Amino acid sequence: MKPTGDDVAGLIARSSPAARRRDAETLTAMMQEITGRPPQTWGTIIGFGTCHYRYPTGTEGDSGLLGFAPRKSATTIYLLDGVDAHADALEKLGPHTAGAGCLYIKDLEQVDLDVLRGILERSLSWVEAGGTDQIQLTVTG
Known part of the structure; x- marks a missing residue:
């Protein structure tokens, strides 16, 4: 996947419901502060x-270092190191669901933002360290 260059503010403005727009603005500010990179x-x-990933199978591509999608049902936060790496923190986060590499939050006002920030900071550190034998990561931007 590659950056599409669409307007970030426009994407946020088109998100619904209103809580998703509010949460997108909060996450945009938080992730920009954590990464030091613009959305x-x-x-x-x-x-x-941006980073480039490569699996031992040869599958490779590009991704953001951190990222999220303001979906209608919940905000999806992508964690390249997977949710299992954050099991202890997730117990303290507040209401959420999770998939292998995704964290789903319906309302940021109901979660502990300090815990979420810690999860994001640890995930970024893992990416910047190059991943593991199972996924090799190279920061490219």
Whole structure:
């Protein structure tokens, strides 16, 4: 996937319901502060920075260092190191659901933002360290 260059503010403005727009603004500010990189669109995903990933199978591509998508049912936060790496923190986060590499939050006002910030900071550190044998990461932007 590559950055699409669409307007980030426009993507946020088109998000619904209103809580998703509010949460997108909060996450945009938080992730920009954590990464030190401006937001950019990757289709319907708002990403920060770029990295190249490669699996032992040969599958490879590009991704944001951190990113999220303001979906109608919940905000999806993408964690390249997977949610299992944050099991202890997730117990303290507040209401959420999770997939292998995704964290789903319906309302940021109901979660502990300090815990979320810690999860995002640890995930970014993992990416910047180059991943593991299972996924090799190279920060490219």
